[in-house]
Amino acid sequence: MHFYTYDGSFEGLLTVVFEAYERKEWPTQIGREGEAPPGIFAEHHFVPTQEDKAKRVWEGLGKKLSKAAWENVYKAYLWEQSGFEMLIFQFVRMVFSSTQEGVEENFSEPCVQKMAAVGKQMFREKHRMEAFIRFQRTQDGLFIAPISPDFNVLPLVVSHFEKRYADQHWLIYDVRRQYGAYYDLQSVQIVYLEDAPLGLRKGQLSPEILTSVEPLYQQLWQVYFDHVNIPERKNQKLHLRHMPKRYWKYLTEKKPRMQAHQPIQNKQVPTAMPRLKA
């Protein structure tokens, strides 16, 4: 039994892969340093991150994988769910031991299936963030959006927003993982808000810091949302499947209304509707 630990970084994990190959001692578990070992008989190896070793593993993978499958290894790291380190290790080992082209398409191999499923989950969460992020404008012209995604997708959405909002300052802040991405019209930087007010770190923006027209546009959006709905077609199940409740927290259209928006009374249908005969 071999229990490898690393500092939690992606490079660190790749270094573990390198070490395991060099020692020819395959891990039974990989974890962050400080995590409890799998059993009292496990041999514990802490592997300090070494960039040159990590780079060799990474580039070696690049030569054997399609670009999408290569990037997917990084996505599995950002997935952060229990067992992700071993999944990556098993996948990498399978890739290095295969002589065939296109191993990433061998769906009869369980770790290929699992990697594909993880990739799909990451894609969905990234896509949801690109859809559900809501910016609020502050008085000094900064557009702020708090998020708390299920997986660590912030690094994956940055380039989307960089291209889209190239002419505005913005900050996307991951409240769950306590770090953010800030764009200053030139480039995106990773920021930590240790000294920021507690409200902001919890994702709440106080009304005083917002620009004066912000409430109007938020209200306009709520009005729009309420009026595009067609009550005759109501389908709550479908609504929740597309927009699960855990995402509502930061959605402007799901915040309490200042006033109720009744449908415009422009329809003239008889109130007592005769039933269609079968």
Add this chain to the structure above:
Amino acid sequence: MQTPLLEKLSILADSAKYDVSCSSSGGKRKNEGKGLGNAEGMGICHSYTEDGRCVSLLKILLTNFCIFDCAYCVSRKSNDVKRAAFTVQEVVDLTINFYRRNYIEGLFLSSGIFKNADYTMERLVRVAKKLRLEHKFNGYIHLKTIPGASEELVKEAGLYADRLSVNIELPTEESLQSLAPEKNFKEVLTPMGHIKDQLVLVKEEKKLFKSTPSFAPAGQSTQLIVGATAETDRQIMTLADGLYQNFNLKRVYYSGYVPVVTDSRLPIISTPPIIRENRLYQADWLVRLYGFGVNELLDEQNPQLDLQIDPKLAWALRNRHVFPLEINTADYEMILRVPGIGIKSAKKIVAARRFSHLTWEHLRQIGVVLKRAKYFITCGGRSLETREWDEEAIRRRIIFGEKGSRASLWGSQMDLFQQAG
């Protein structure tokens, strides 16, 4: 009279919502030079209404004043409703401010016809032009082409819009004459033809000169109202197929008729024909992406799509002589035709069988819906079912489950009738 912005938006969003298109994909506007917005490839649904439809675009009318009197339309002249009109600047400001907050992918602007077609069209074009030129806006713009608008205006619209659409609404000339007396097929098809010609022309010119300005890069689309008139699904799908082939349409949208006005010419229904609409979309996908011909899905004996089962399953049940397919050897095109196997699964099957012989467990992991597919395929020469089921039995087992207790059968049947309305 000045109506406050909030009320205007209520009225003009409420009247635009019956237009079902919300697609924001297919635009190819890259943000070059630090402008606002970027629309490359994939569309994004930023929100979902309580009826589960995607909200991607700010979909509004410029005005609901209208000189036409189409029976099915909320905004028709003879309807006594609240009327409002946006100014060009108001639409521009709303679009920009919604876009900057990541509420929307762009704008879908349509309008009632006030004064005449060109007068209205000119204003729609002005909104798009202002967004593109003054605000360097690269988000998505979909403009509705007003029936009867001049060719020059349609051409100009295409320079700024990503998509243009002309709604046919009713599938035959007779229906159009009865419900929308001011419209006729020719007036609807003429601008569609102009748009198509322009799309083809620009594509040719682009081959020679890369600098040719693009024209509606996301193509054109149209909408058909389903259930307001007596046309069969076969008539509707044949028309749609003709439109795809002759007018290079990107999409045909089918909108289940929602009763919004009383009129002796219209049917009285209590709920919109949502299932029928869904079946039409499924058939549309089969024709566009799965290589089916309309005549395979619908013919003289079967002029309507089956409401209980999807059109692919219905086809497979009528063509049992084609099956079963051996999954390890069958052609990709045929695997696509198996109920329970979609495009993604079909591709995975073809990719994975290069490495190893596929088993039922592999198929399950790949995501094949075996509940449906098992009647039509074999895996290594073996079937999952030990006995032969006839067409009726398969249909029953797929709809009502394999246990088939009387009570559950009754329950789901009632449910189906209610949904079918």
